[in-house]
Amino acid sequence: MSATRQLSPVARLEQKTVVDLIGKGKRVDDRGALDYRPTTITLGVVEKANGSAQVYLGKTKVLAGVKIQPGTPFPDTPDEGILTVNAEFVPLASPTFEAGPPDENSIELARVVDRGIRESKAIDLKKLCIEPGKKVFMIFVDVYVLDHDGNLIDAAAMAALGALINAKMHAFKVEKGEPVYLEEIMPVPMQNYPVSITSVKVDGVTVLDPCLEEEQVMSCRLTVTTGKDDSLCAMQKGGLGFLSPDEIKQIVSTSISKARDLRAKMLSNVK
Amino acid sequence: MDNHKQVRLLDENGIRVDGRRFDELRPLKIEVGTLDKADGSAYVEHGRNKILAGVYGPREAHPKHIALADRAVIRCRYHMAPFSTDERKSPAPSRRELELSKVIREALEPAVMSEYFPRSTIDIFIEVLQADAGTRCAGITAAALALADAGIPMRELVAGCAAGKVDGKVVLDLSDVEDKQGEADLPVALMPKSNVVSLLQMDGSLTEEEFKQALDMSTDACRRIYEMQREALRQKYHVVKDEADKEEATEVNA
Numbered sequence: 001m002s003a004t005r006q007l008s009p010v011a012r013l014e015q016k017t018v019v020d021l022i023g024k025g026k027r028v029d030d031r032g033a034l035d036y037r038p039t040t041i042t043l044g045v046v047e048k049a050n051g052s053a054q055v056y057l058g059k060t061k062v063l064a065g066v067k068i069q070p071g072t073p074f075p076d077t078p079d080e081g082i083l084t085v086n087a088e089f090v091p092l093a094s095p096t097f098e099a100g101p102p103d104e105n106s107i108e109l110a111r112v113v114d115r116g117i118r119e120s121k122a123i124d125l126k127k128l129c130i131e132p133g134k135k136v137f138m139i140f141v142d143v144y145v146l147d148h149d150g151n152l153i154d155a156a157a158m159a160a161l162g163a164l165i166n167a168k169m170h171a172f173k174v175e176k177g178e179p180v181y182l183e184e185i186m187p188v189p190m191q192n193y194p195v196s197i198t199s200v201k202v203d204g205v206t207v208l209d210p211c212l213e214e215e216q217v218m219s220c221r222l223t224v225t226t227g228k229d230d231s232l233c234a235m236q237k238g239g240l241g242f243l244s245p246d247e248i249k250q251i252v253s254t255s256i257s258k259a260r261d262l263r264a265k266m267l268s269n270v271k
Numbered sequence: 272m273d274n275h276k277q278v279r280l281l282d283e284n285g286i287r288v289d290g291r292r293f294d295e296l297r298p299l300k301i302e303v304g305t306l307d308k309a310d311g312s313a314y315v316e317h318g319r320n321k322i323l324a325g326v327y328g329p330r331e332a333h334p335k336h337i338a339l340a341d342r343a344v345i346r347c348r349y350h351m352a353p354f355s356t357d358e359r360k361s362p363a364p365s366r367r368e369l370e371l372s373k374v375i376r377e378a379l380e381p382a383v384m385s386e387y388f389p390r391s392t393i394d395i396f397i398e399v400l401q402a403d404a405g406t407r408c409a410g411i412t413a414a415a416l417a418l419a420d421a422g423i424p425m426r427e428l429v430a431g432c433a434a435g436k437v438d439g440k441v442v443l444d445l446s447d448v449e450d451k452q453g454e455a456d457l458p459v460a461l462m463p464k465s466n467v468v469s470l471l472q473m474d475g476s477l478t479e480e481e482f483k484q485a486l487d488m489s490t491d492a493c494r495r496i497y498e499m500q501r502e503a504l505r506q507k508y509h510v511v512k513d514e515a516d517k518e519e520a521t522e523v524n525a
Contacts, residue, residue, distance in 0.1 A: 002376045003345070003347075004343075004345050004376075004380065108373055110366075115474045119475055230478070230479070232478070234473060234474050235457075235473035236471075236472050237471035240377055242462060243471070248471065252483075253479060
C-alpha cells in the first residue's frame with residue numbers, strides 16, 4: 001500500500017533554512033529560481049549494452065542502458081516493437097534507498113520516463129517488427145540511479161533518451177520469420193526527443209530542477225515532458241501539496257521553453 | 272491500434288460515440304455509506320465505471336514503526352478486480368496500480384487533517400469493480416466521500432475528472448473507446464473550494480493551448496461533480512432523518 005513517508009531528521013533541521021532562502025528569492029546552491037543545474041551527458045559508457053548514457057545533473061548521477069532482443073509482440077500491437085522502461089534505485093545512491101523489489105517511487109519514475117518516450121513516439125516501433133504477431137524487437141531501457149541529489153525524473157529521462165540515441169543494433173532482414181543479422185550497424189529508429197522538466201513548489205514559490213534539500217521540503221512537484229515541436233506528451237504531479245490552475249499553466253509554459261533549450265543543448269552535444 | 276479497427280469518435284456535428292457533447296459528463300451515480308463494517312464508504316458509478324471505496328481509521332498504526340509522531344499515516348490501495356476489464360486482470364498489484372495508489376494518496380492527503388491523529392493510520396481502499404476509463408478520478412471522487420463518511424476532519428472534499436483529446440478536439444471525461452483511440456488523456460483532481468489541483472497527470476499529445484483548455488474543462492467538471500458529492504452526503508442523512516421521523520410517527524400512532 002502507498003503510505004505517507006517520514007521526513008528524515010536531517011531534512012527537518014534543514015527545512016527552515018531551505019524555506020527561508022527560497023522565500024528571499026535565493027536557493028541553497030546559489031541558483032536563480034529558473035536556473036537548471038549544470039548538465040553533462042556522456043554516451044557509450046557501457047560497451048556491452050546496445051546503448052548507454054550517463055547524466056550528471058548537478059551532483060545527481062544517473063546511468064541508463066539499453067538492451068535489444070527479439071521477443072513476442074503484445075496482441076493489441078502485433079506489428080510494433082516493445083518498449084520497457086525500468087528504474088533501479090541502487091542502494092549506494094542514497095542513505096534512504098534499500099535493496100529489494102522496486103518501491104512506488106522507482107515505479108513512478110520508470111512509468112513517467114516510459115510515458116515521455118512512448119507518448120512522444122520517440123521510437124518508430126513499427127520499424128522494429130520482425131514478423132507481425134510473432135516476433136518483434138524488444139527495447140529494454142534500464143535506468144540506474146547512482147547518486148541522488150534531487151530531480152531524478154529529469155536526469156533519468158535524459159539518460160534514457162541519451163542511451164536510446166546511442167543504441168546500435170545490427171540491421172536485419174527477415175527469413176522464414178526469423179531475423180537474419182547483416183554486417184551493417186543501424187541506430188534505433190528515433191523520431192522524437194522528449195525532454196522532462198520538473199519544478200517544485202516550496203512555501204508558495206516555484207523553483208526549477210530541485211536539489212535534494214529542496215525536494216525534501218517541497219509541497220509538491222510537477223514534471224512536464226515535451227517533444228521536439230513543443231507539444232506536451234506527459235505530465236505528473238507528485239507530493240502532498242497542490243497547485244492552482246494558474247500556477248500549473250505558468251509552470252507548463254516555463255517548462256516548454258526550458259525543454260527547448262535543454263533539448264537543443266543536449267542534441268548538439270550528442271550528435 | 273490497427274487502422275481498420277478505428278471508429279469515428281466525433282460525427283459531423285461534433286457529437287461523440289456515446290451521444291455526448293464535447294463538454295458533457297457521463298452519468299454519475301453516487302451513494303455514501305454503502306458498506307456496513309468500514310468506518311466510511313462510498314460507491315460511485317461514473318459512466319460504466321463501478322467503483323467502491325472504503326475507509327478504515329483513524330486506527331492504531333500497524334506495524335508500529337510506520338507511525339508518525341505528528342500526524343496520521345495515510346495509506347491507499349487502488350486495486351482493479353480481475354473481472355473489471357475486457358481481458359482478465361491478474362489480481363496481483365500491477366505497476367500501474369502501484370503508481371495510481373501513490374498519486375491517489377497524494378491527491379487526497381492535502382484534504383485530510385491528518386495532524387489531528389498522530390501515531391495512527393487512515394487506510395483508504397479503492398476497488399474498481401468495472402473499469403471504463405477514468406477510474407483513478409472516479410476512485411478519488413468515491414474515496415473523498417468515504418473519508419467524509421468516516422467522520423475524518425477534512426479541509427474540503429476532492430473531486431476527480433479527466434479531459435482529453437479525440438479526433439483533434441479537446442473533450443471532457445473520456446470513455447473507454449475514446450481513451451484507447453484518443454490522442455491525449457489528462458486526469459485531474461480538484462479541491463473545489465480553494466480551487467487547487469491535487470492530482471495532475473497527462474499522456475498523449477497536446478499543444479499548450481489545448482492543455483489550458485483541457486485543464487479548464489476538467490476543473491470545471493470537478494466543480495460539478497463536487498455538487499453531486501455534497502448532495503450524496505446530504506442524502507445519506509436525509510435517509511437517516513426520514514427513518515427517524517417514521518419511527519417517531521409510529522410511536523405517536525401506537
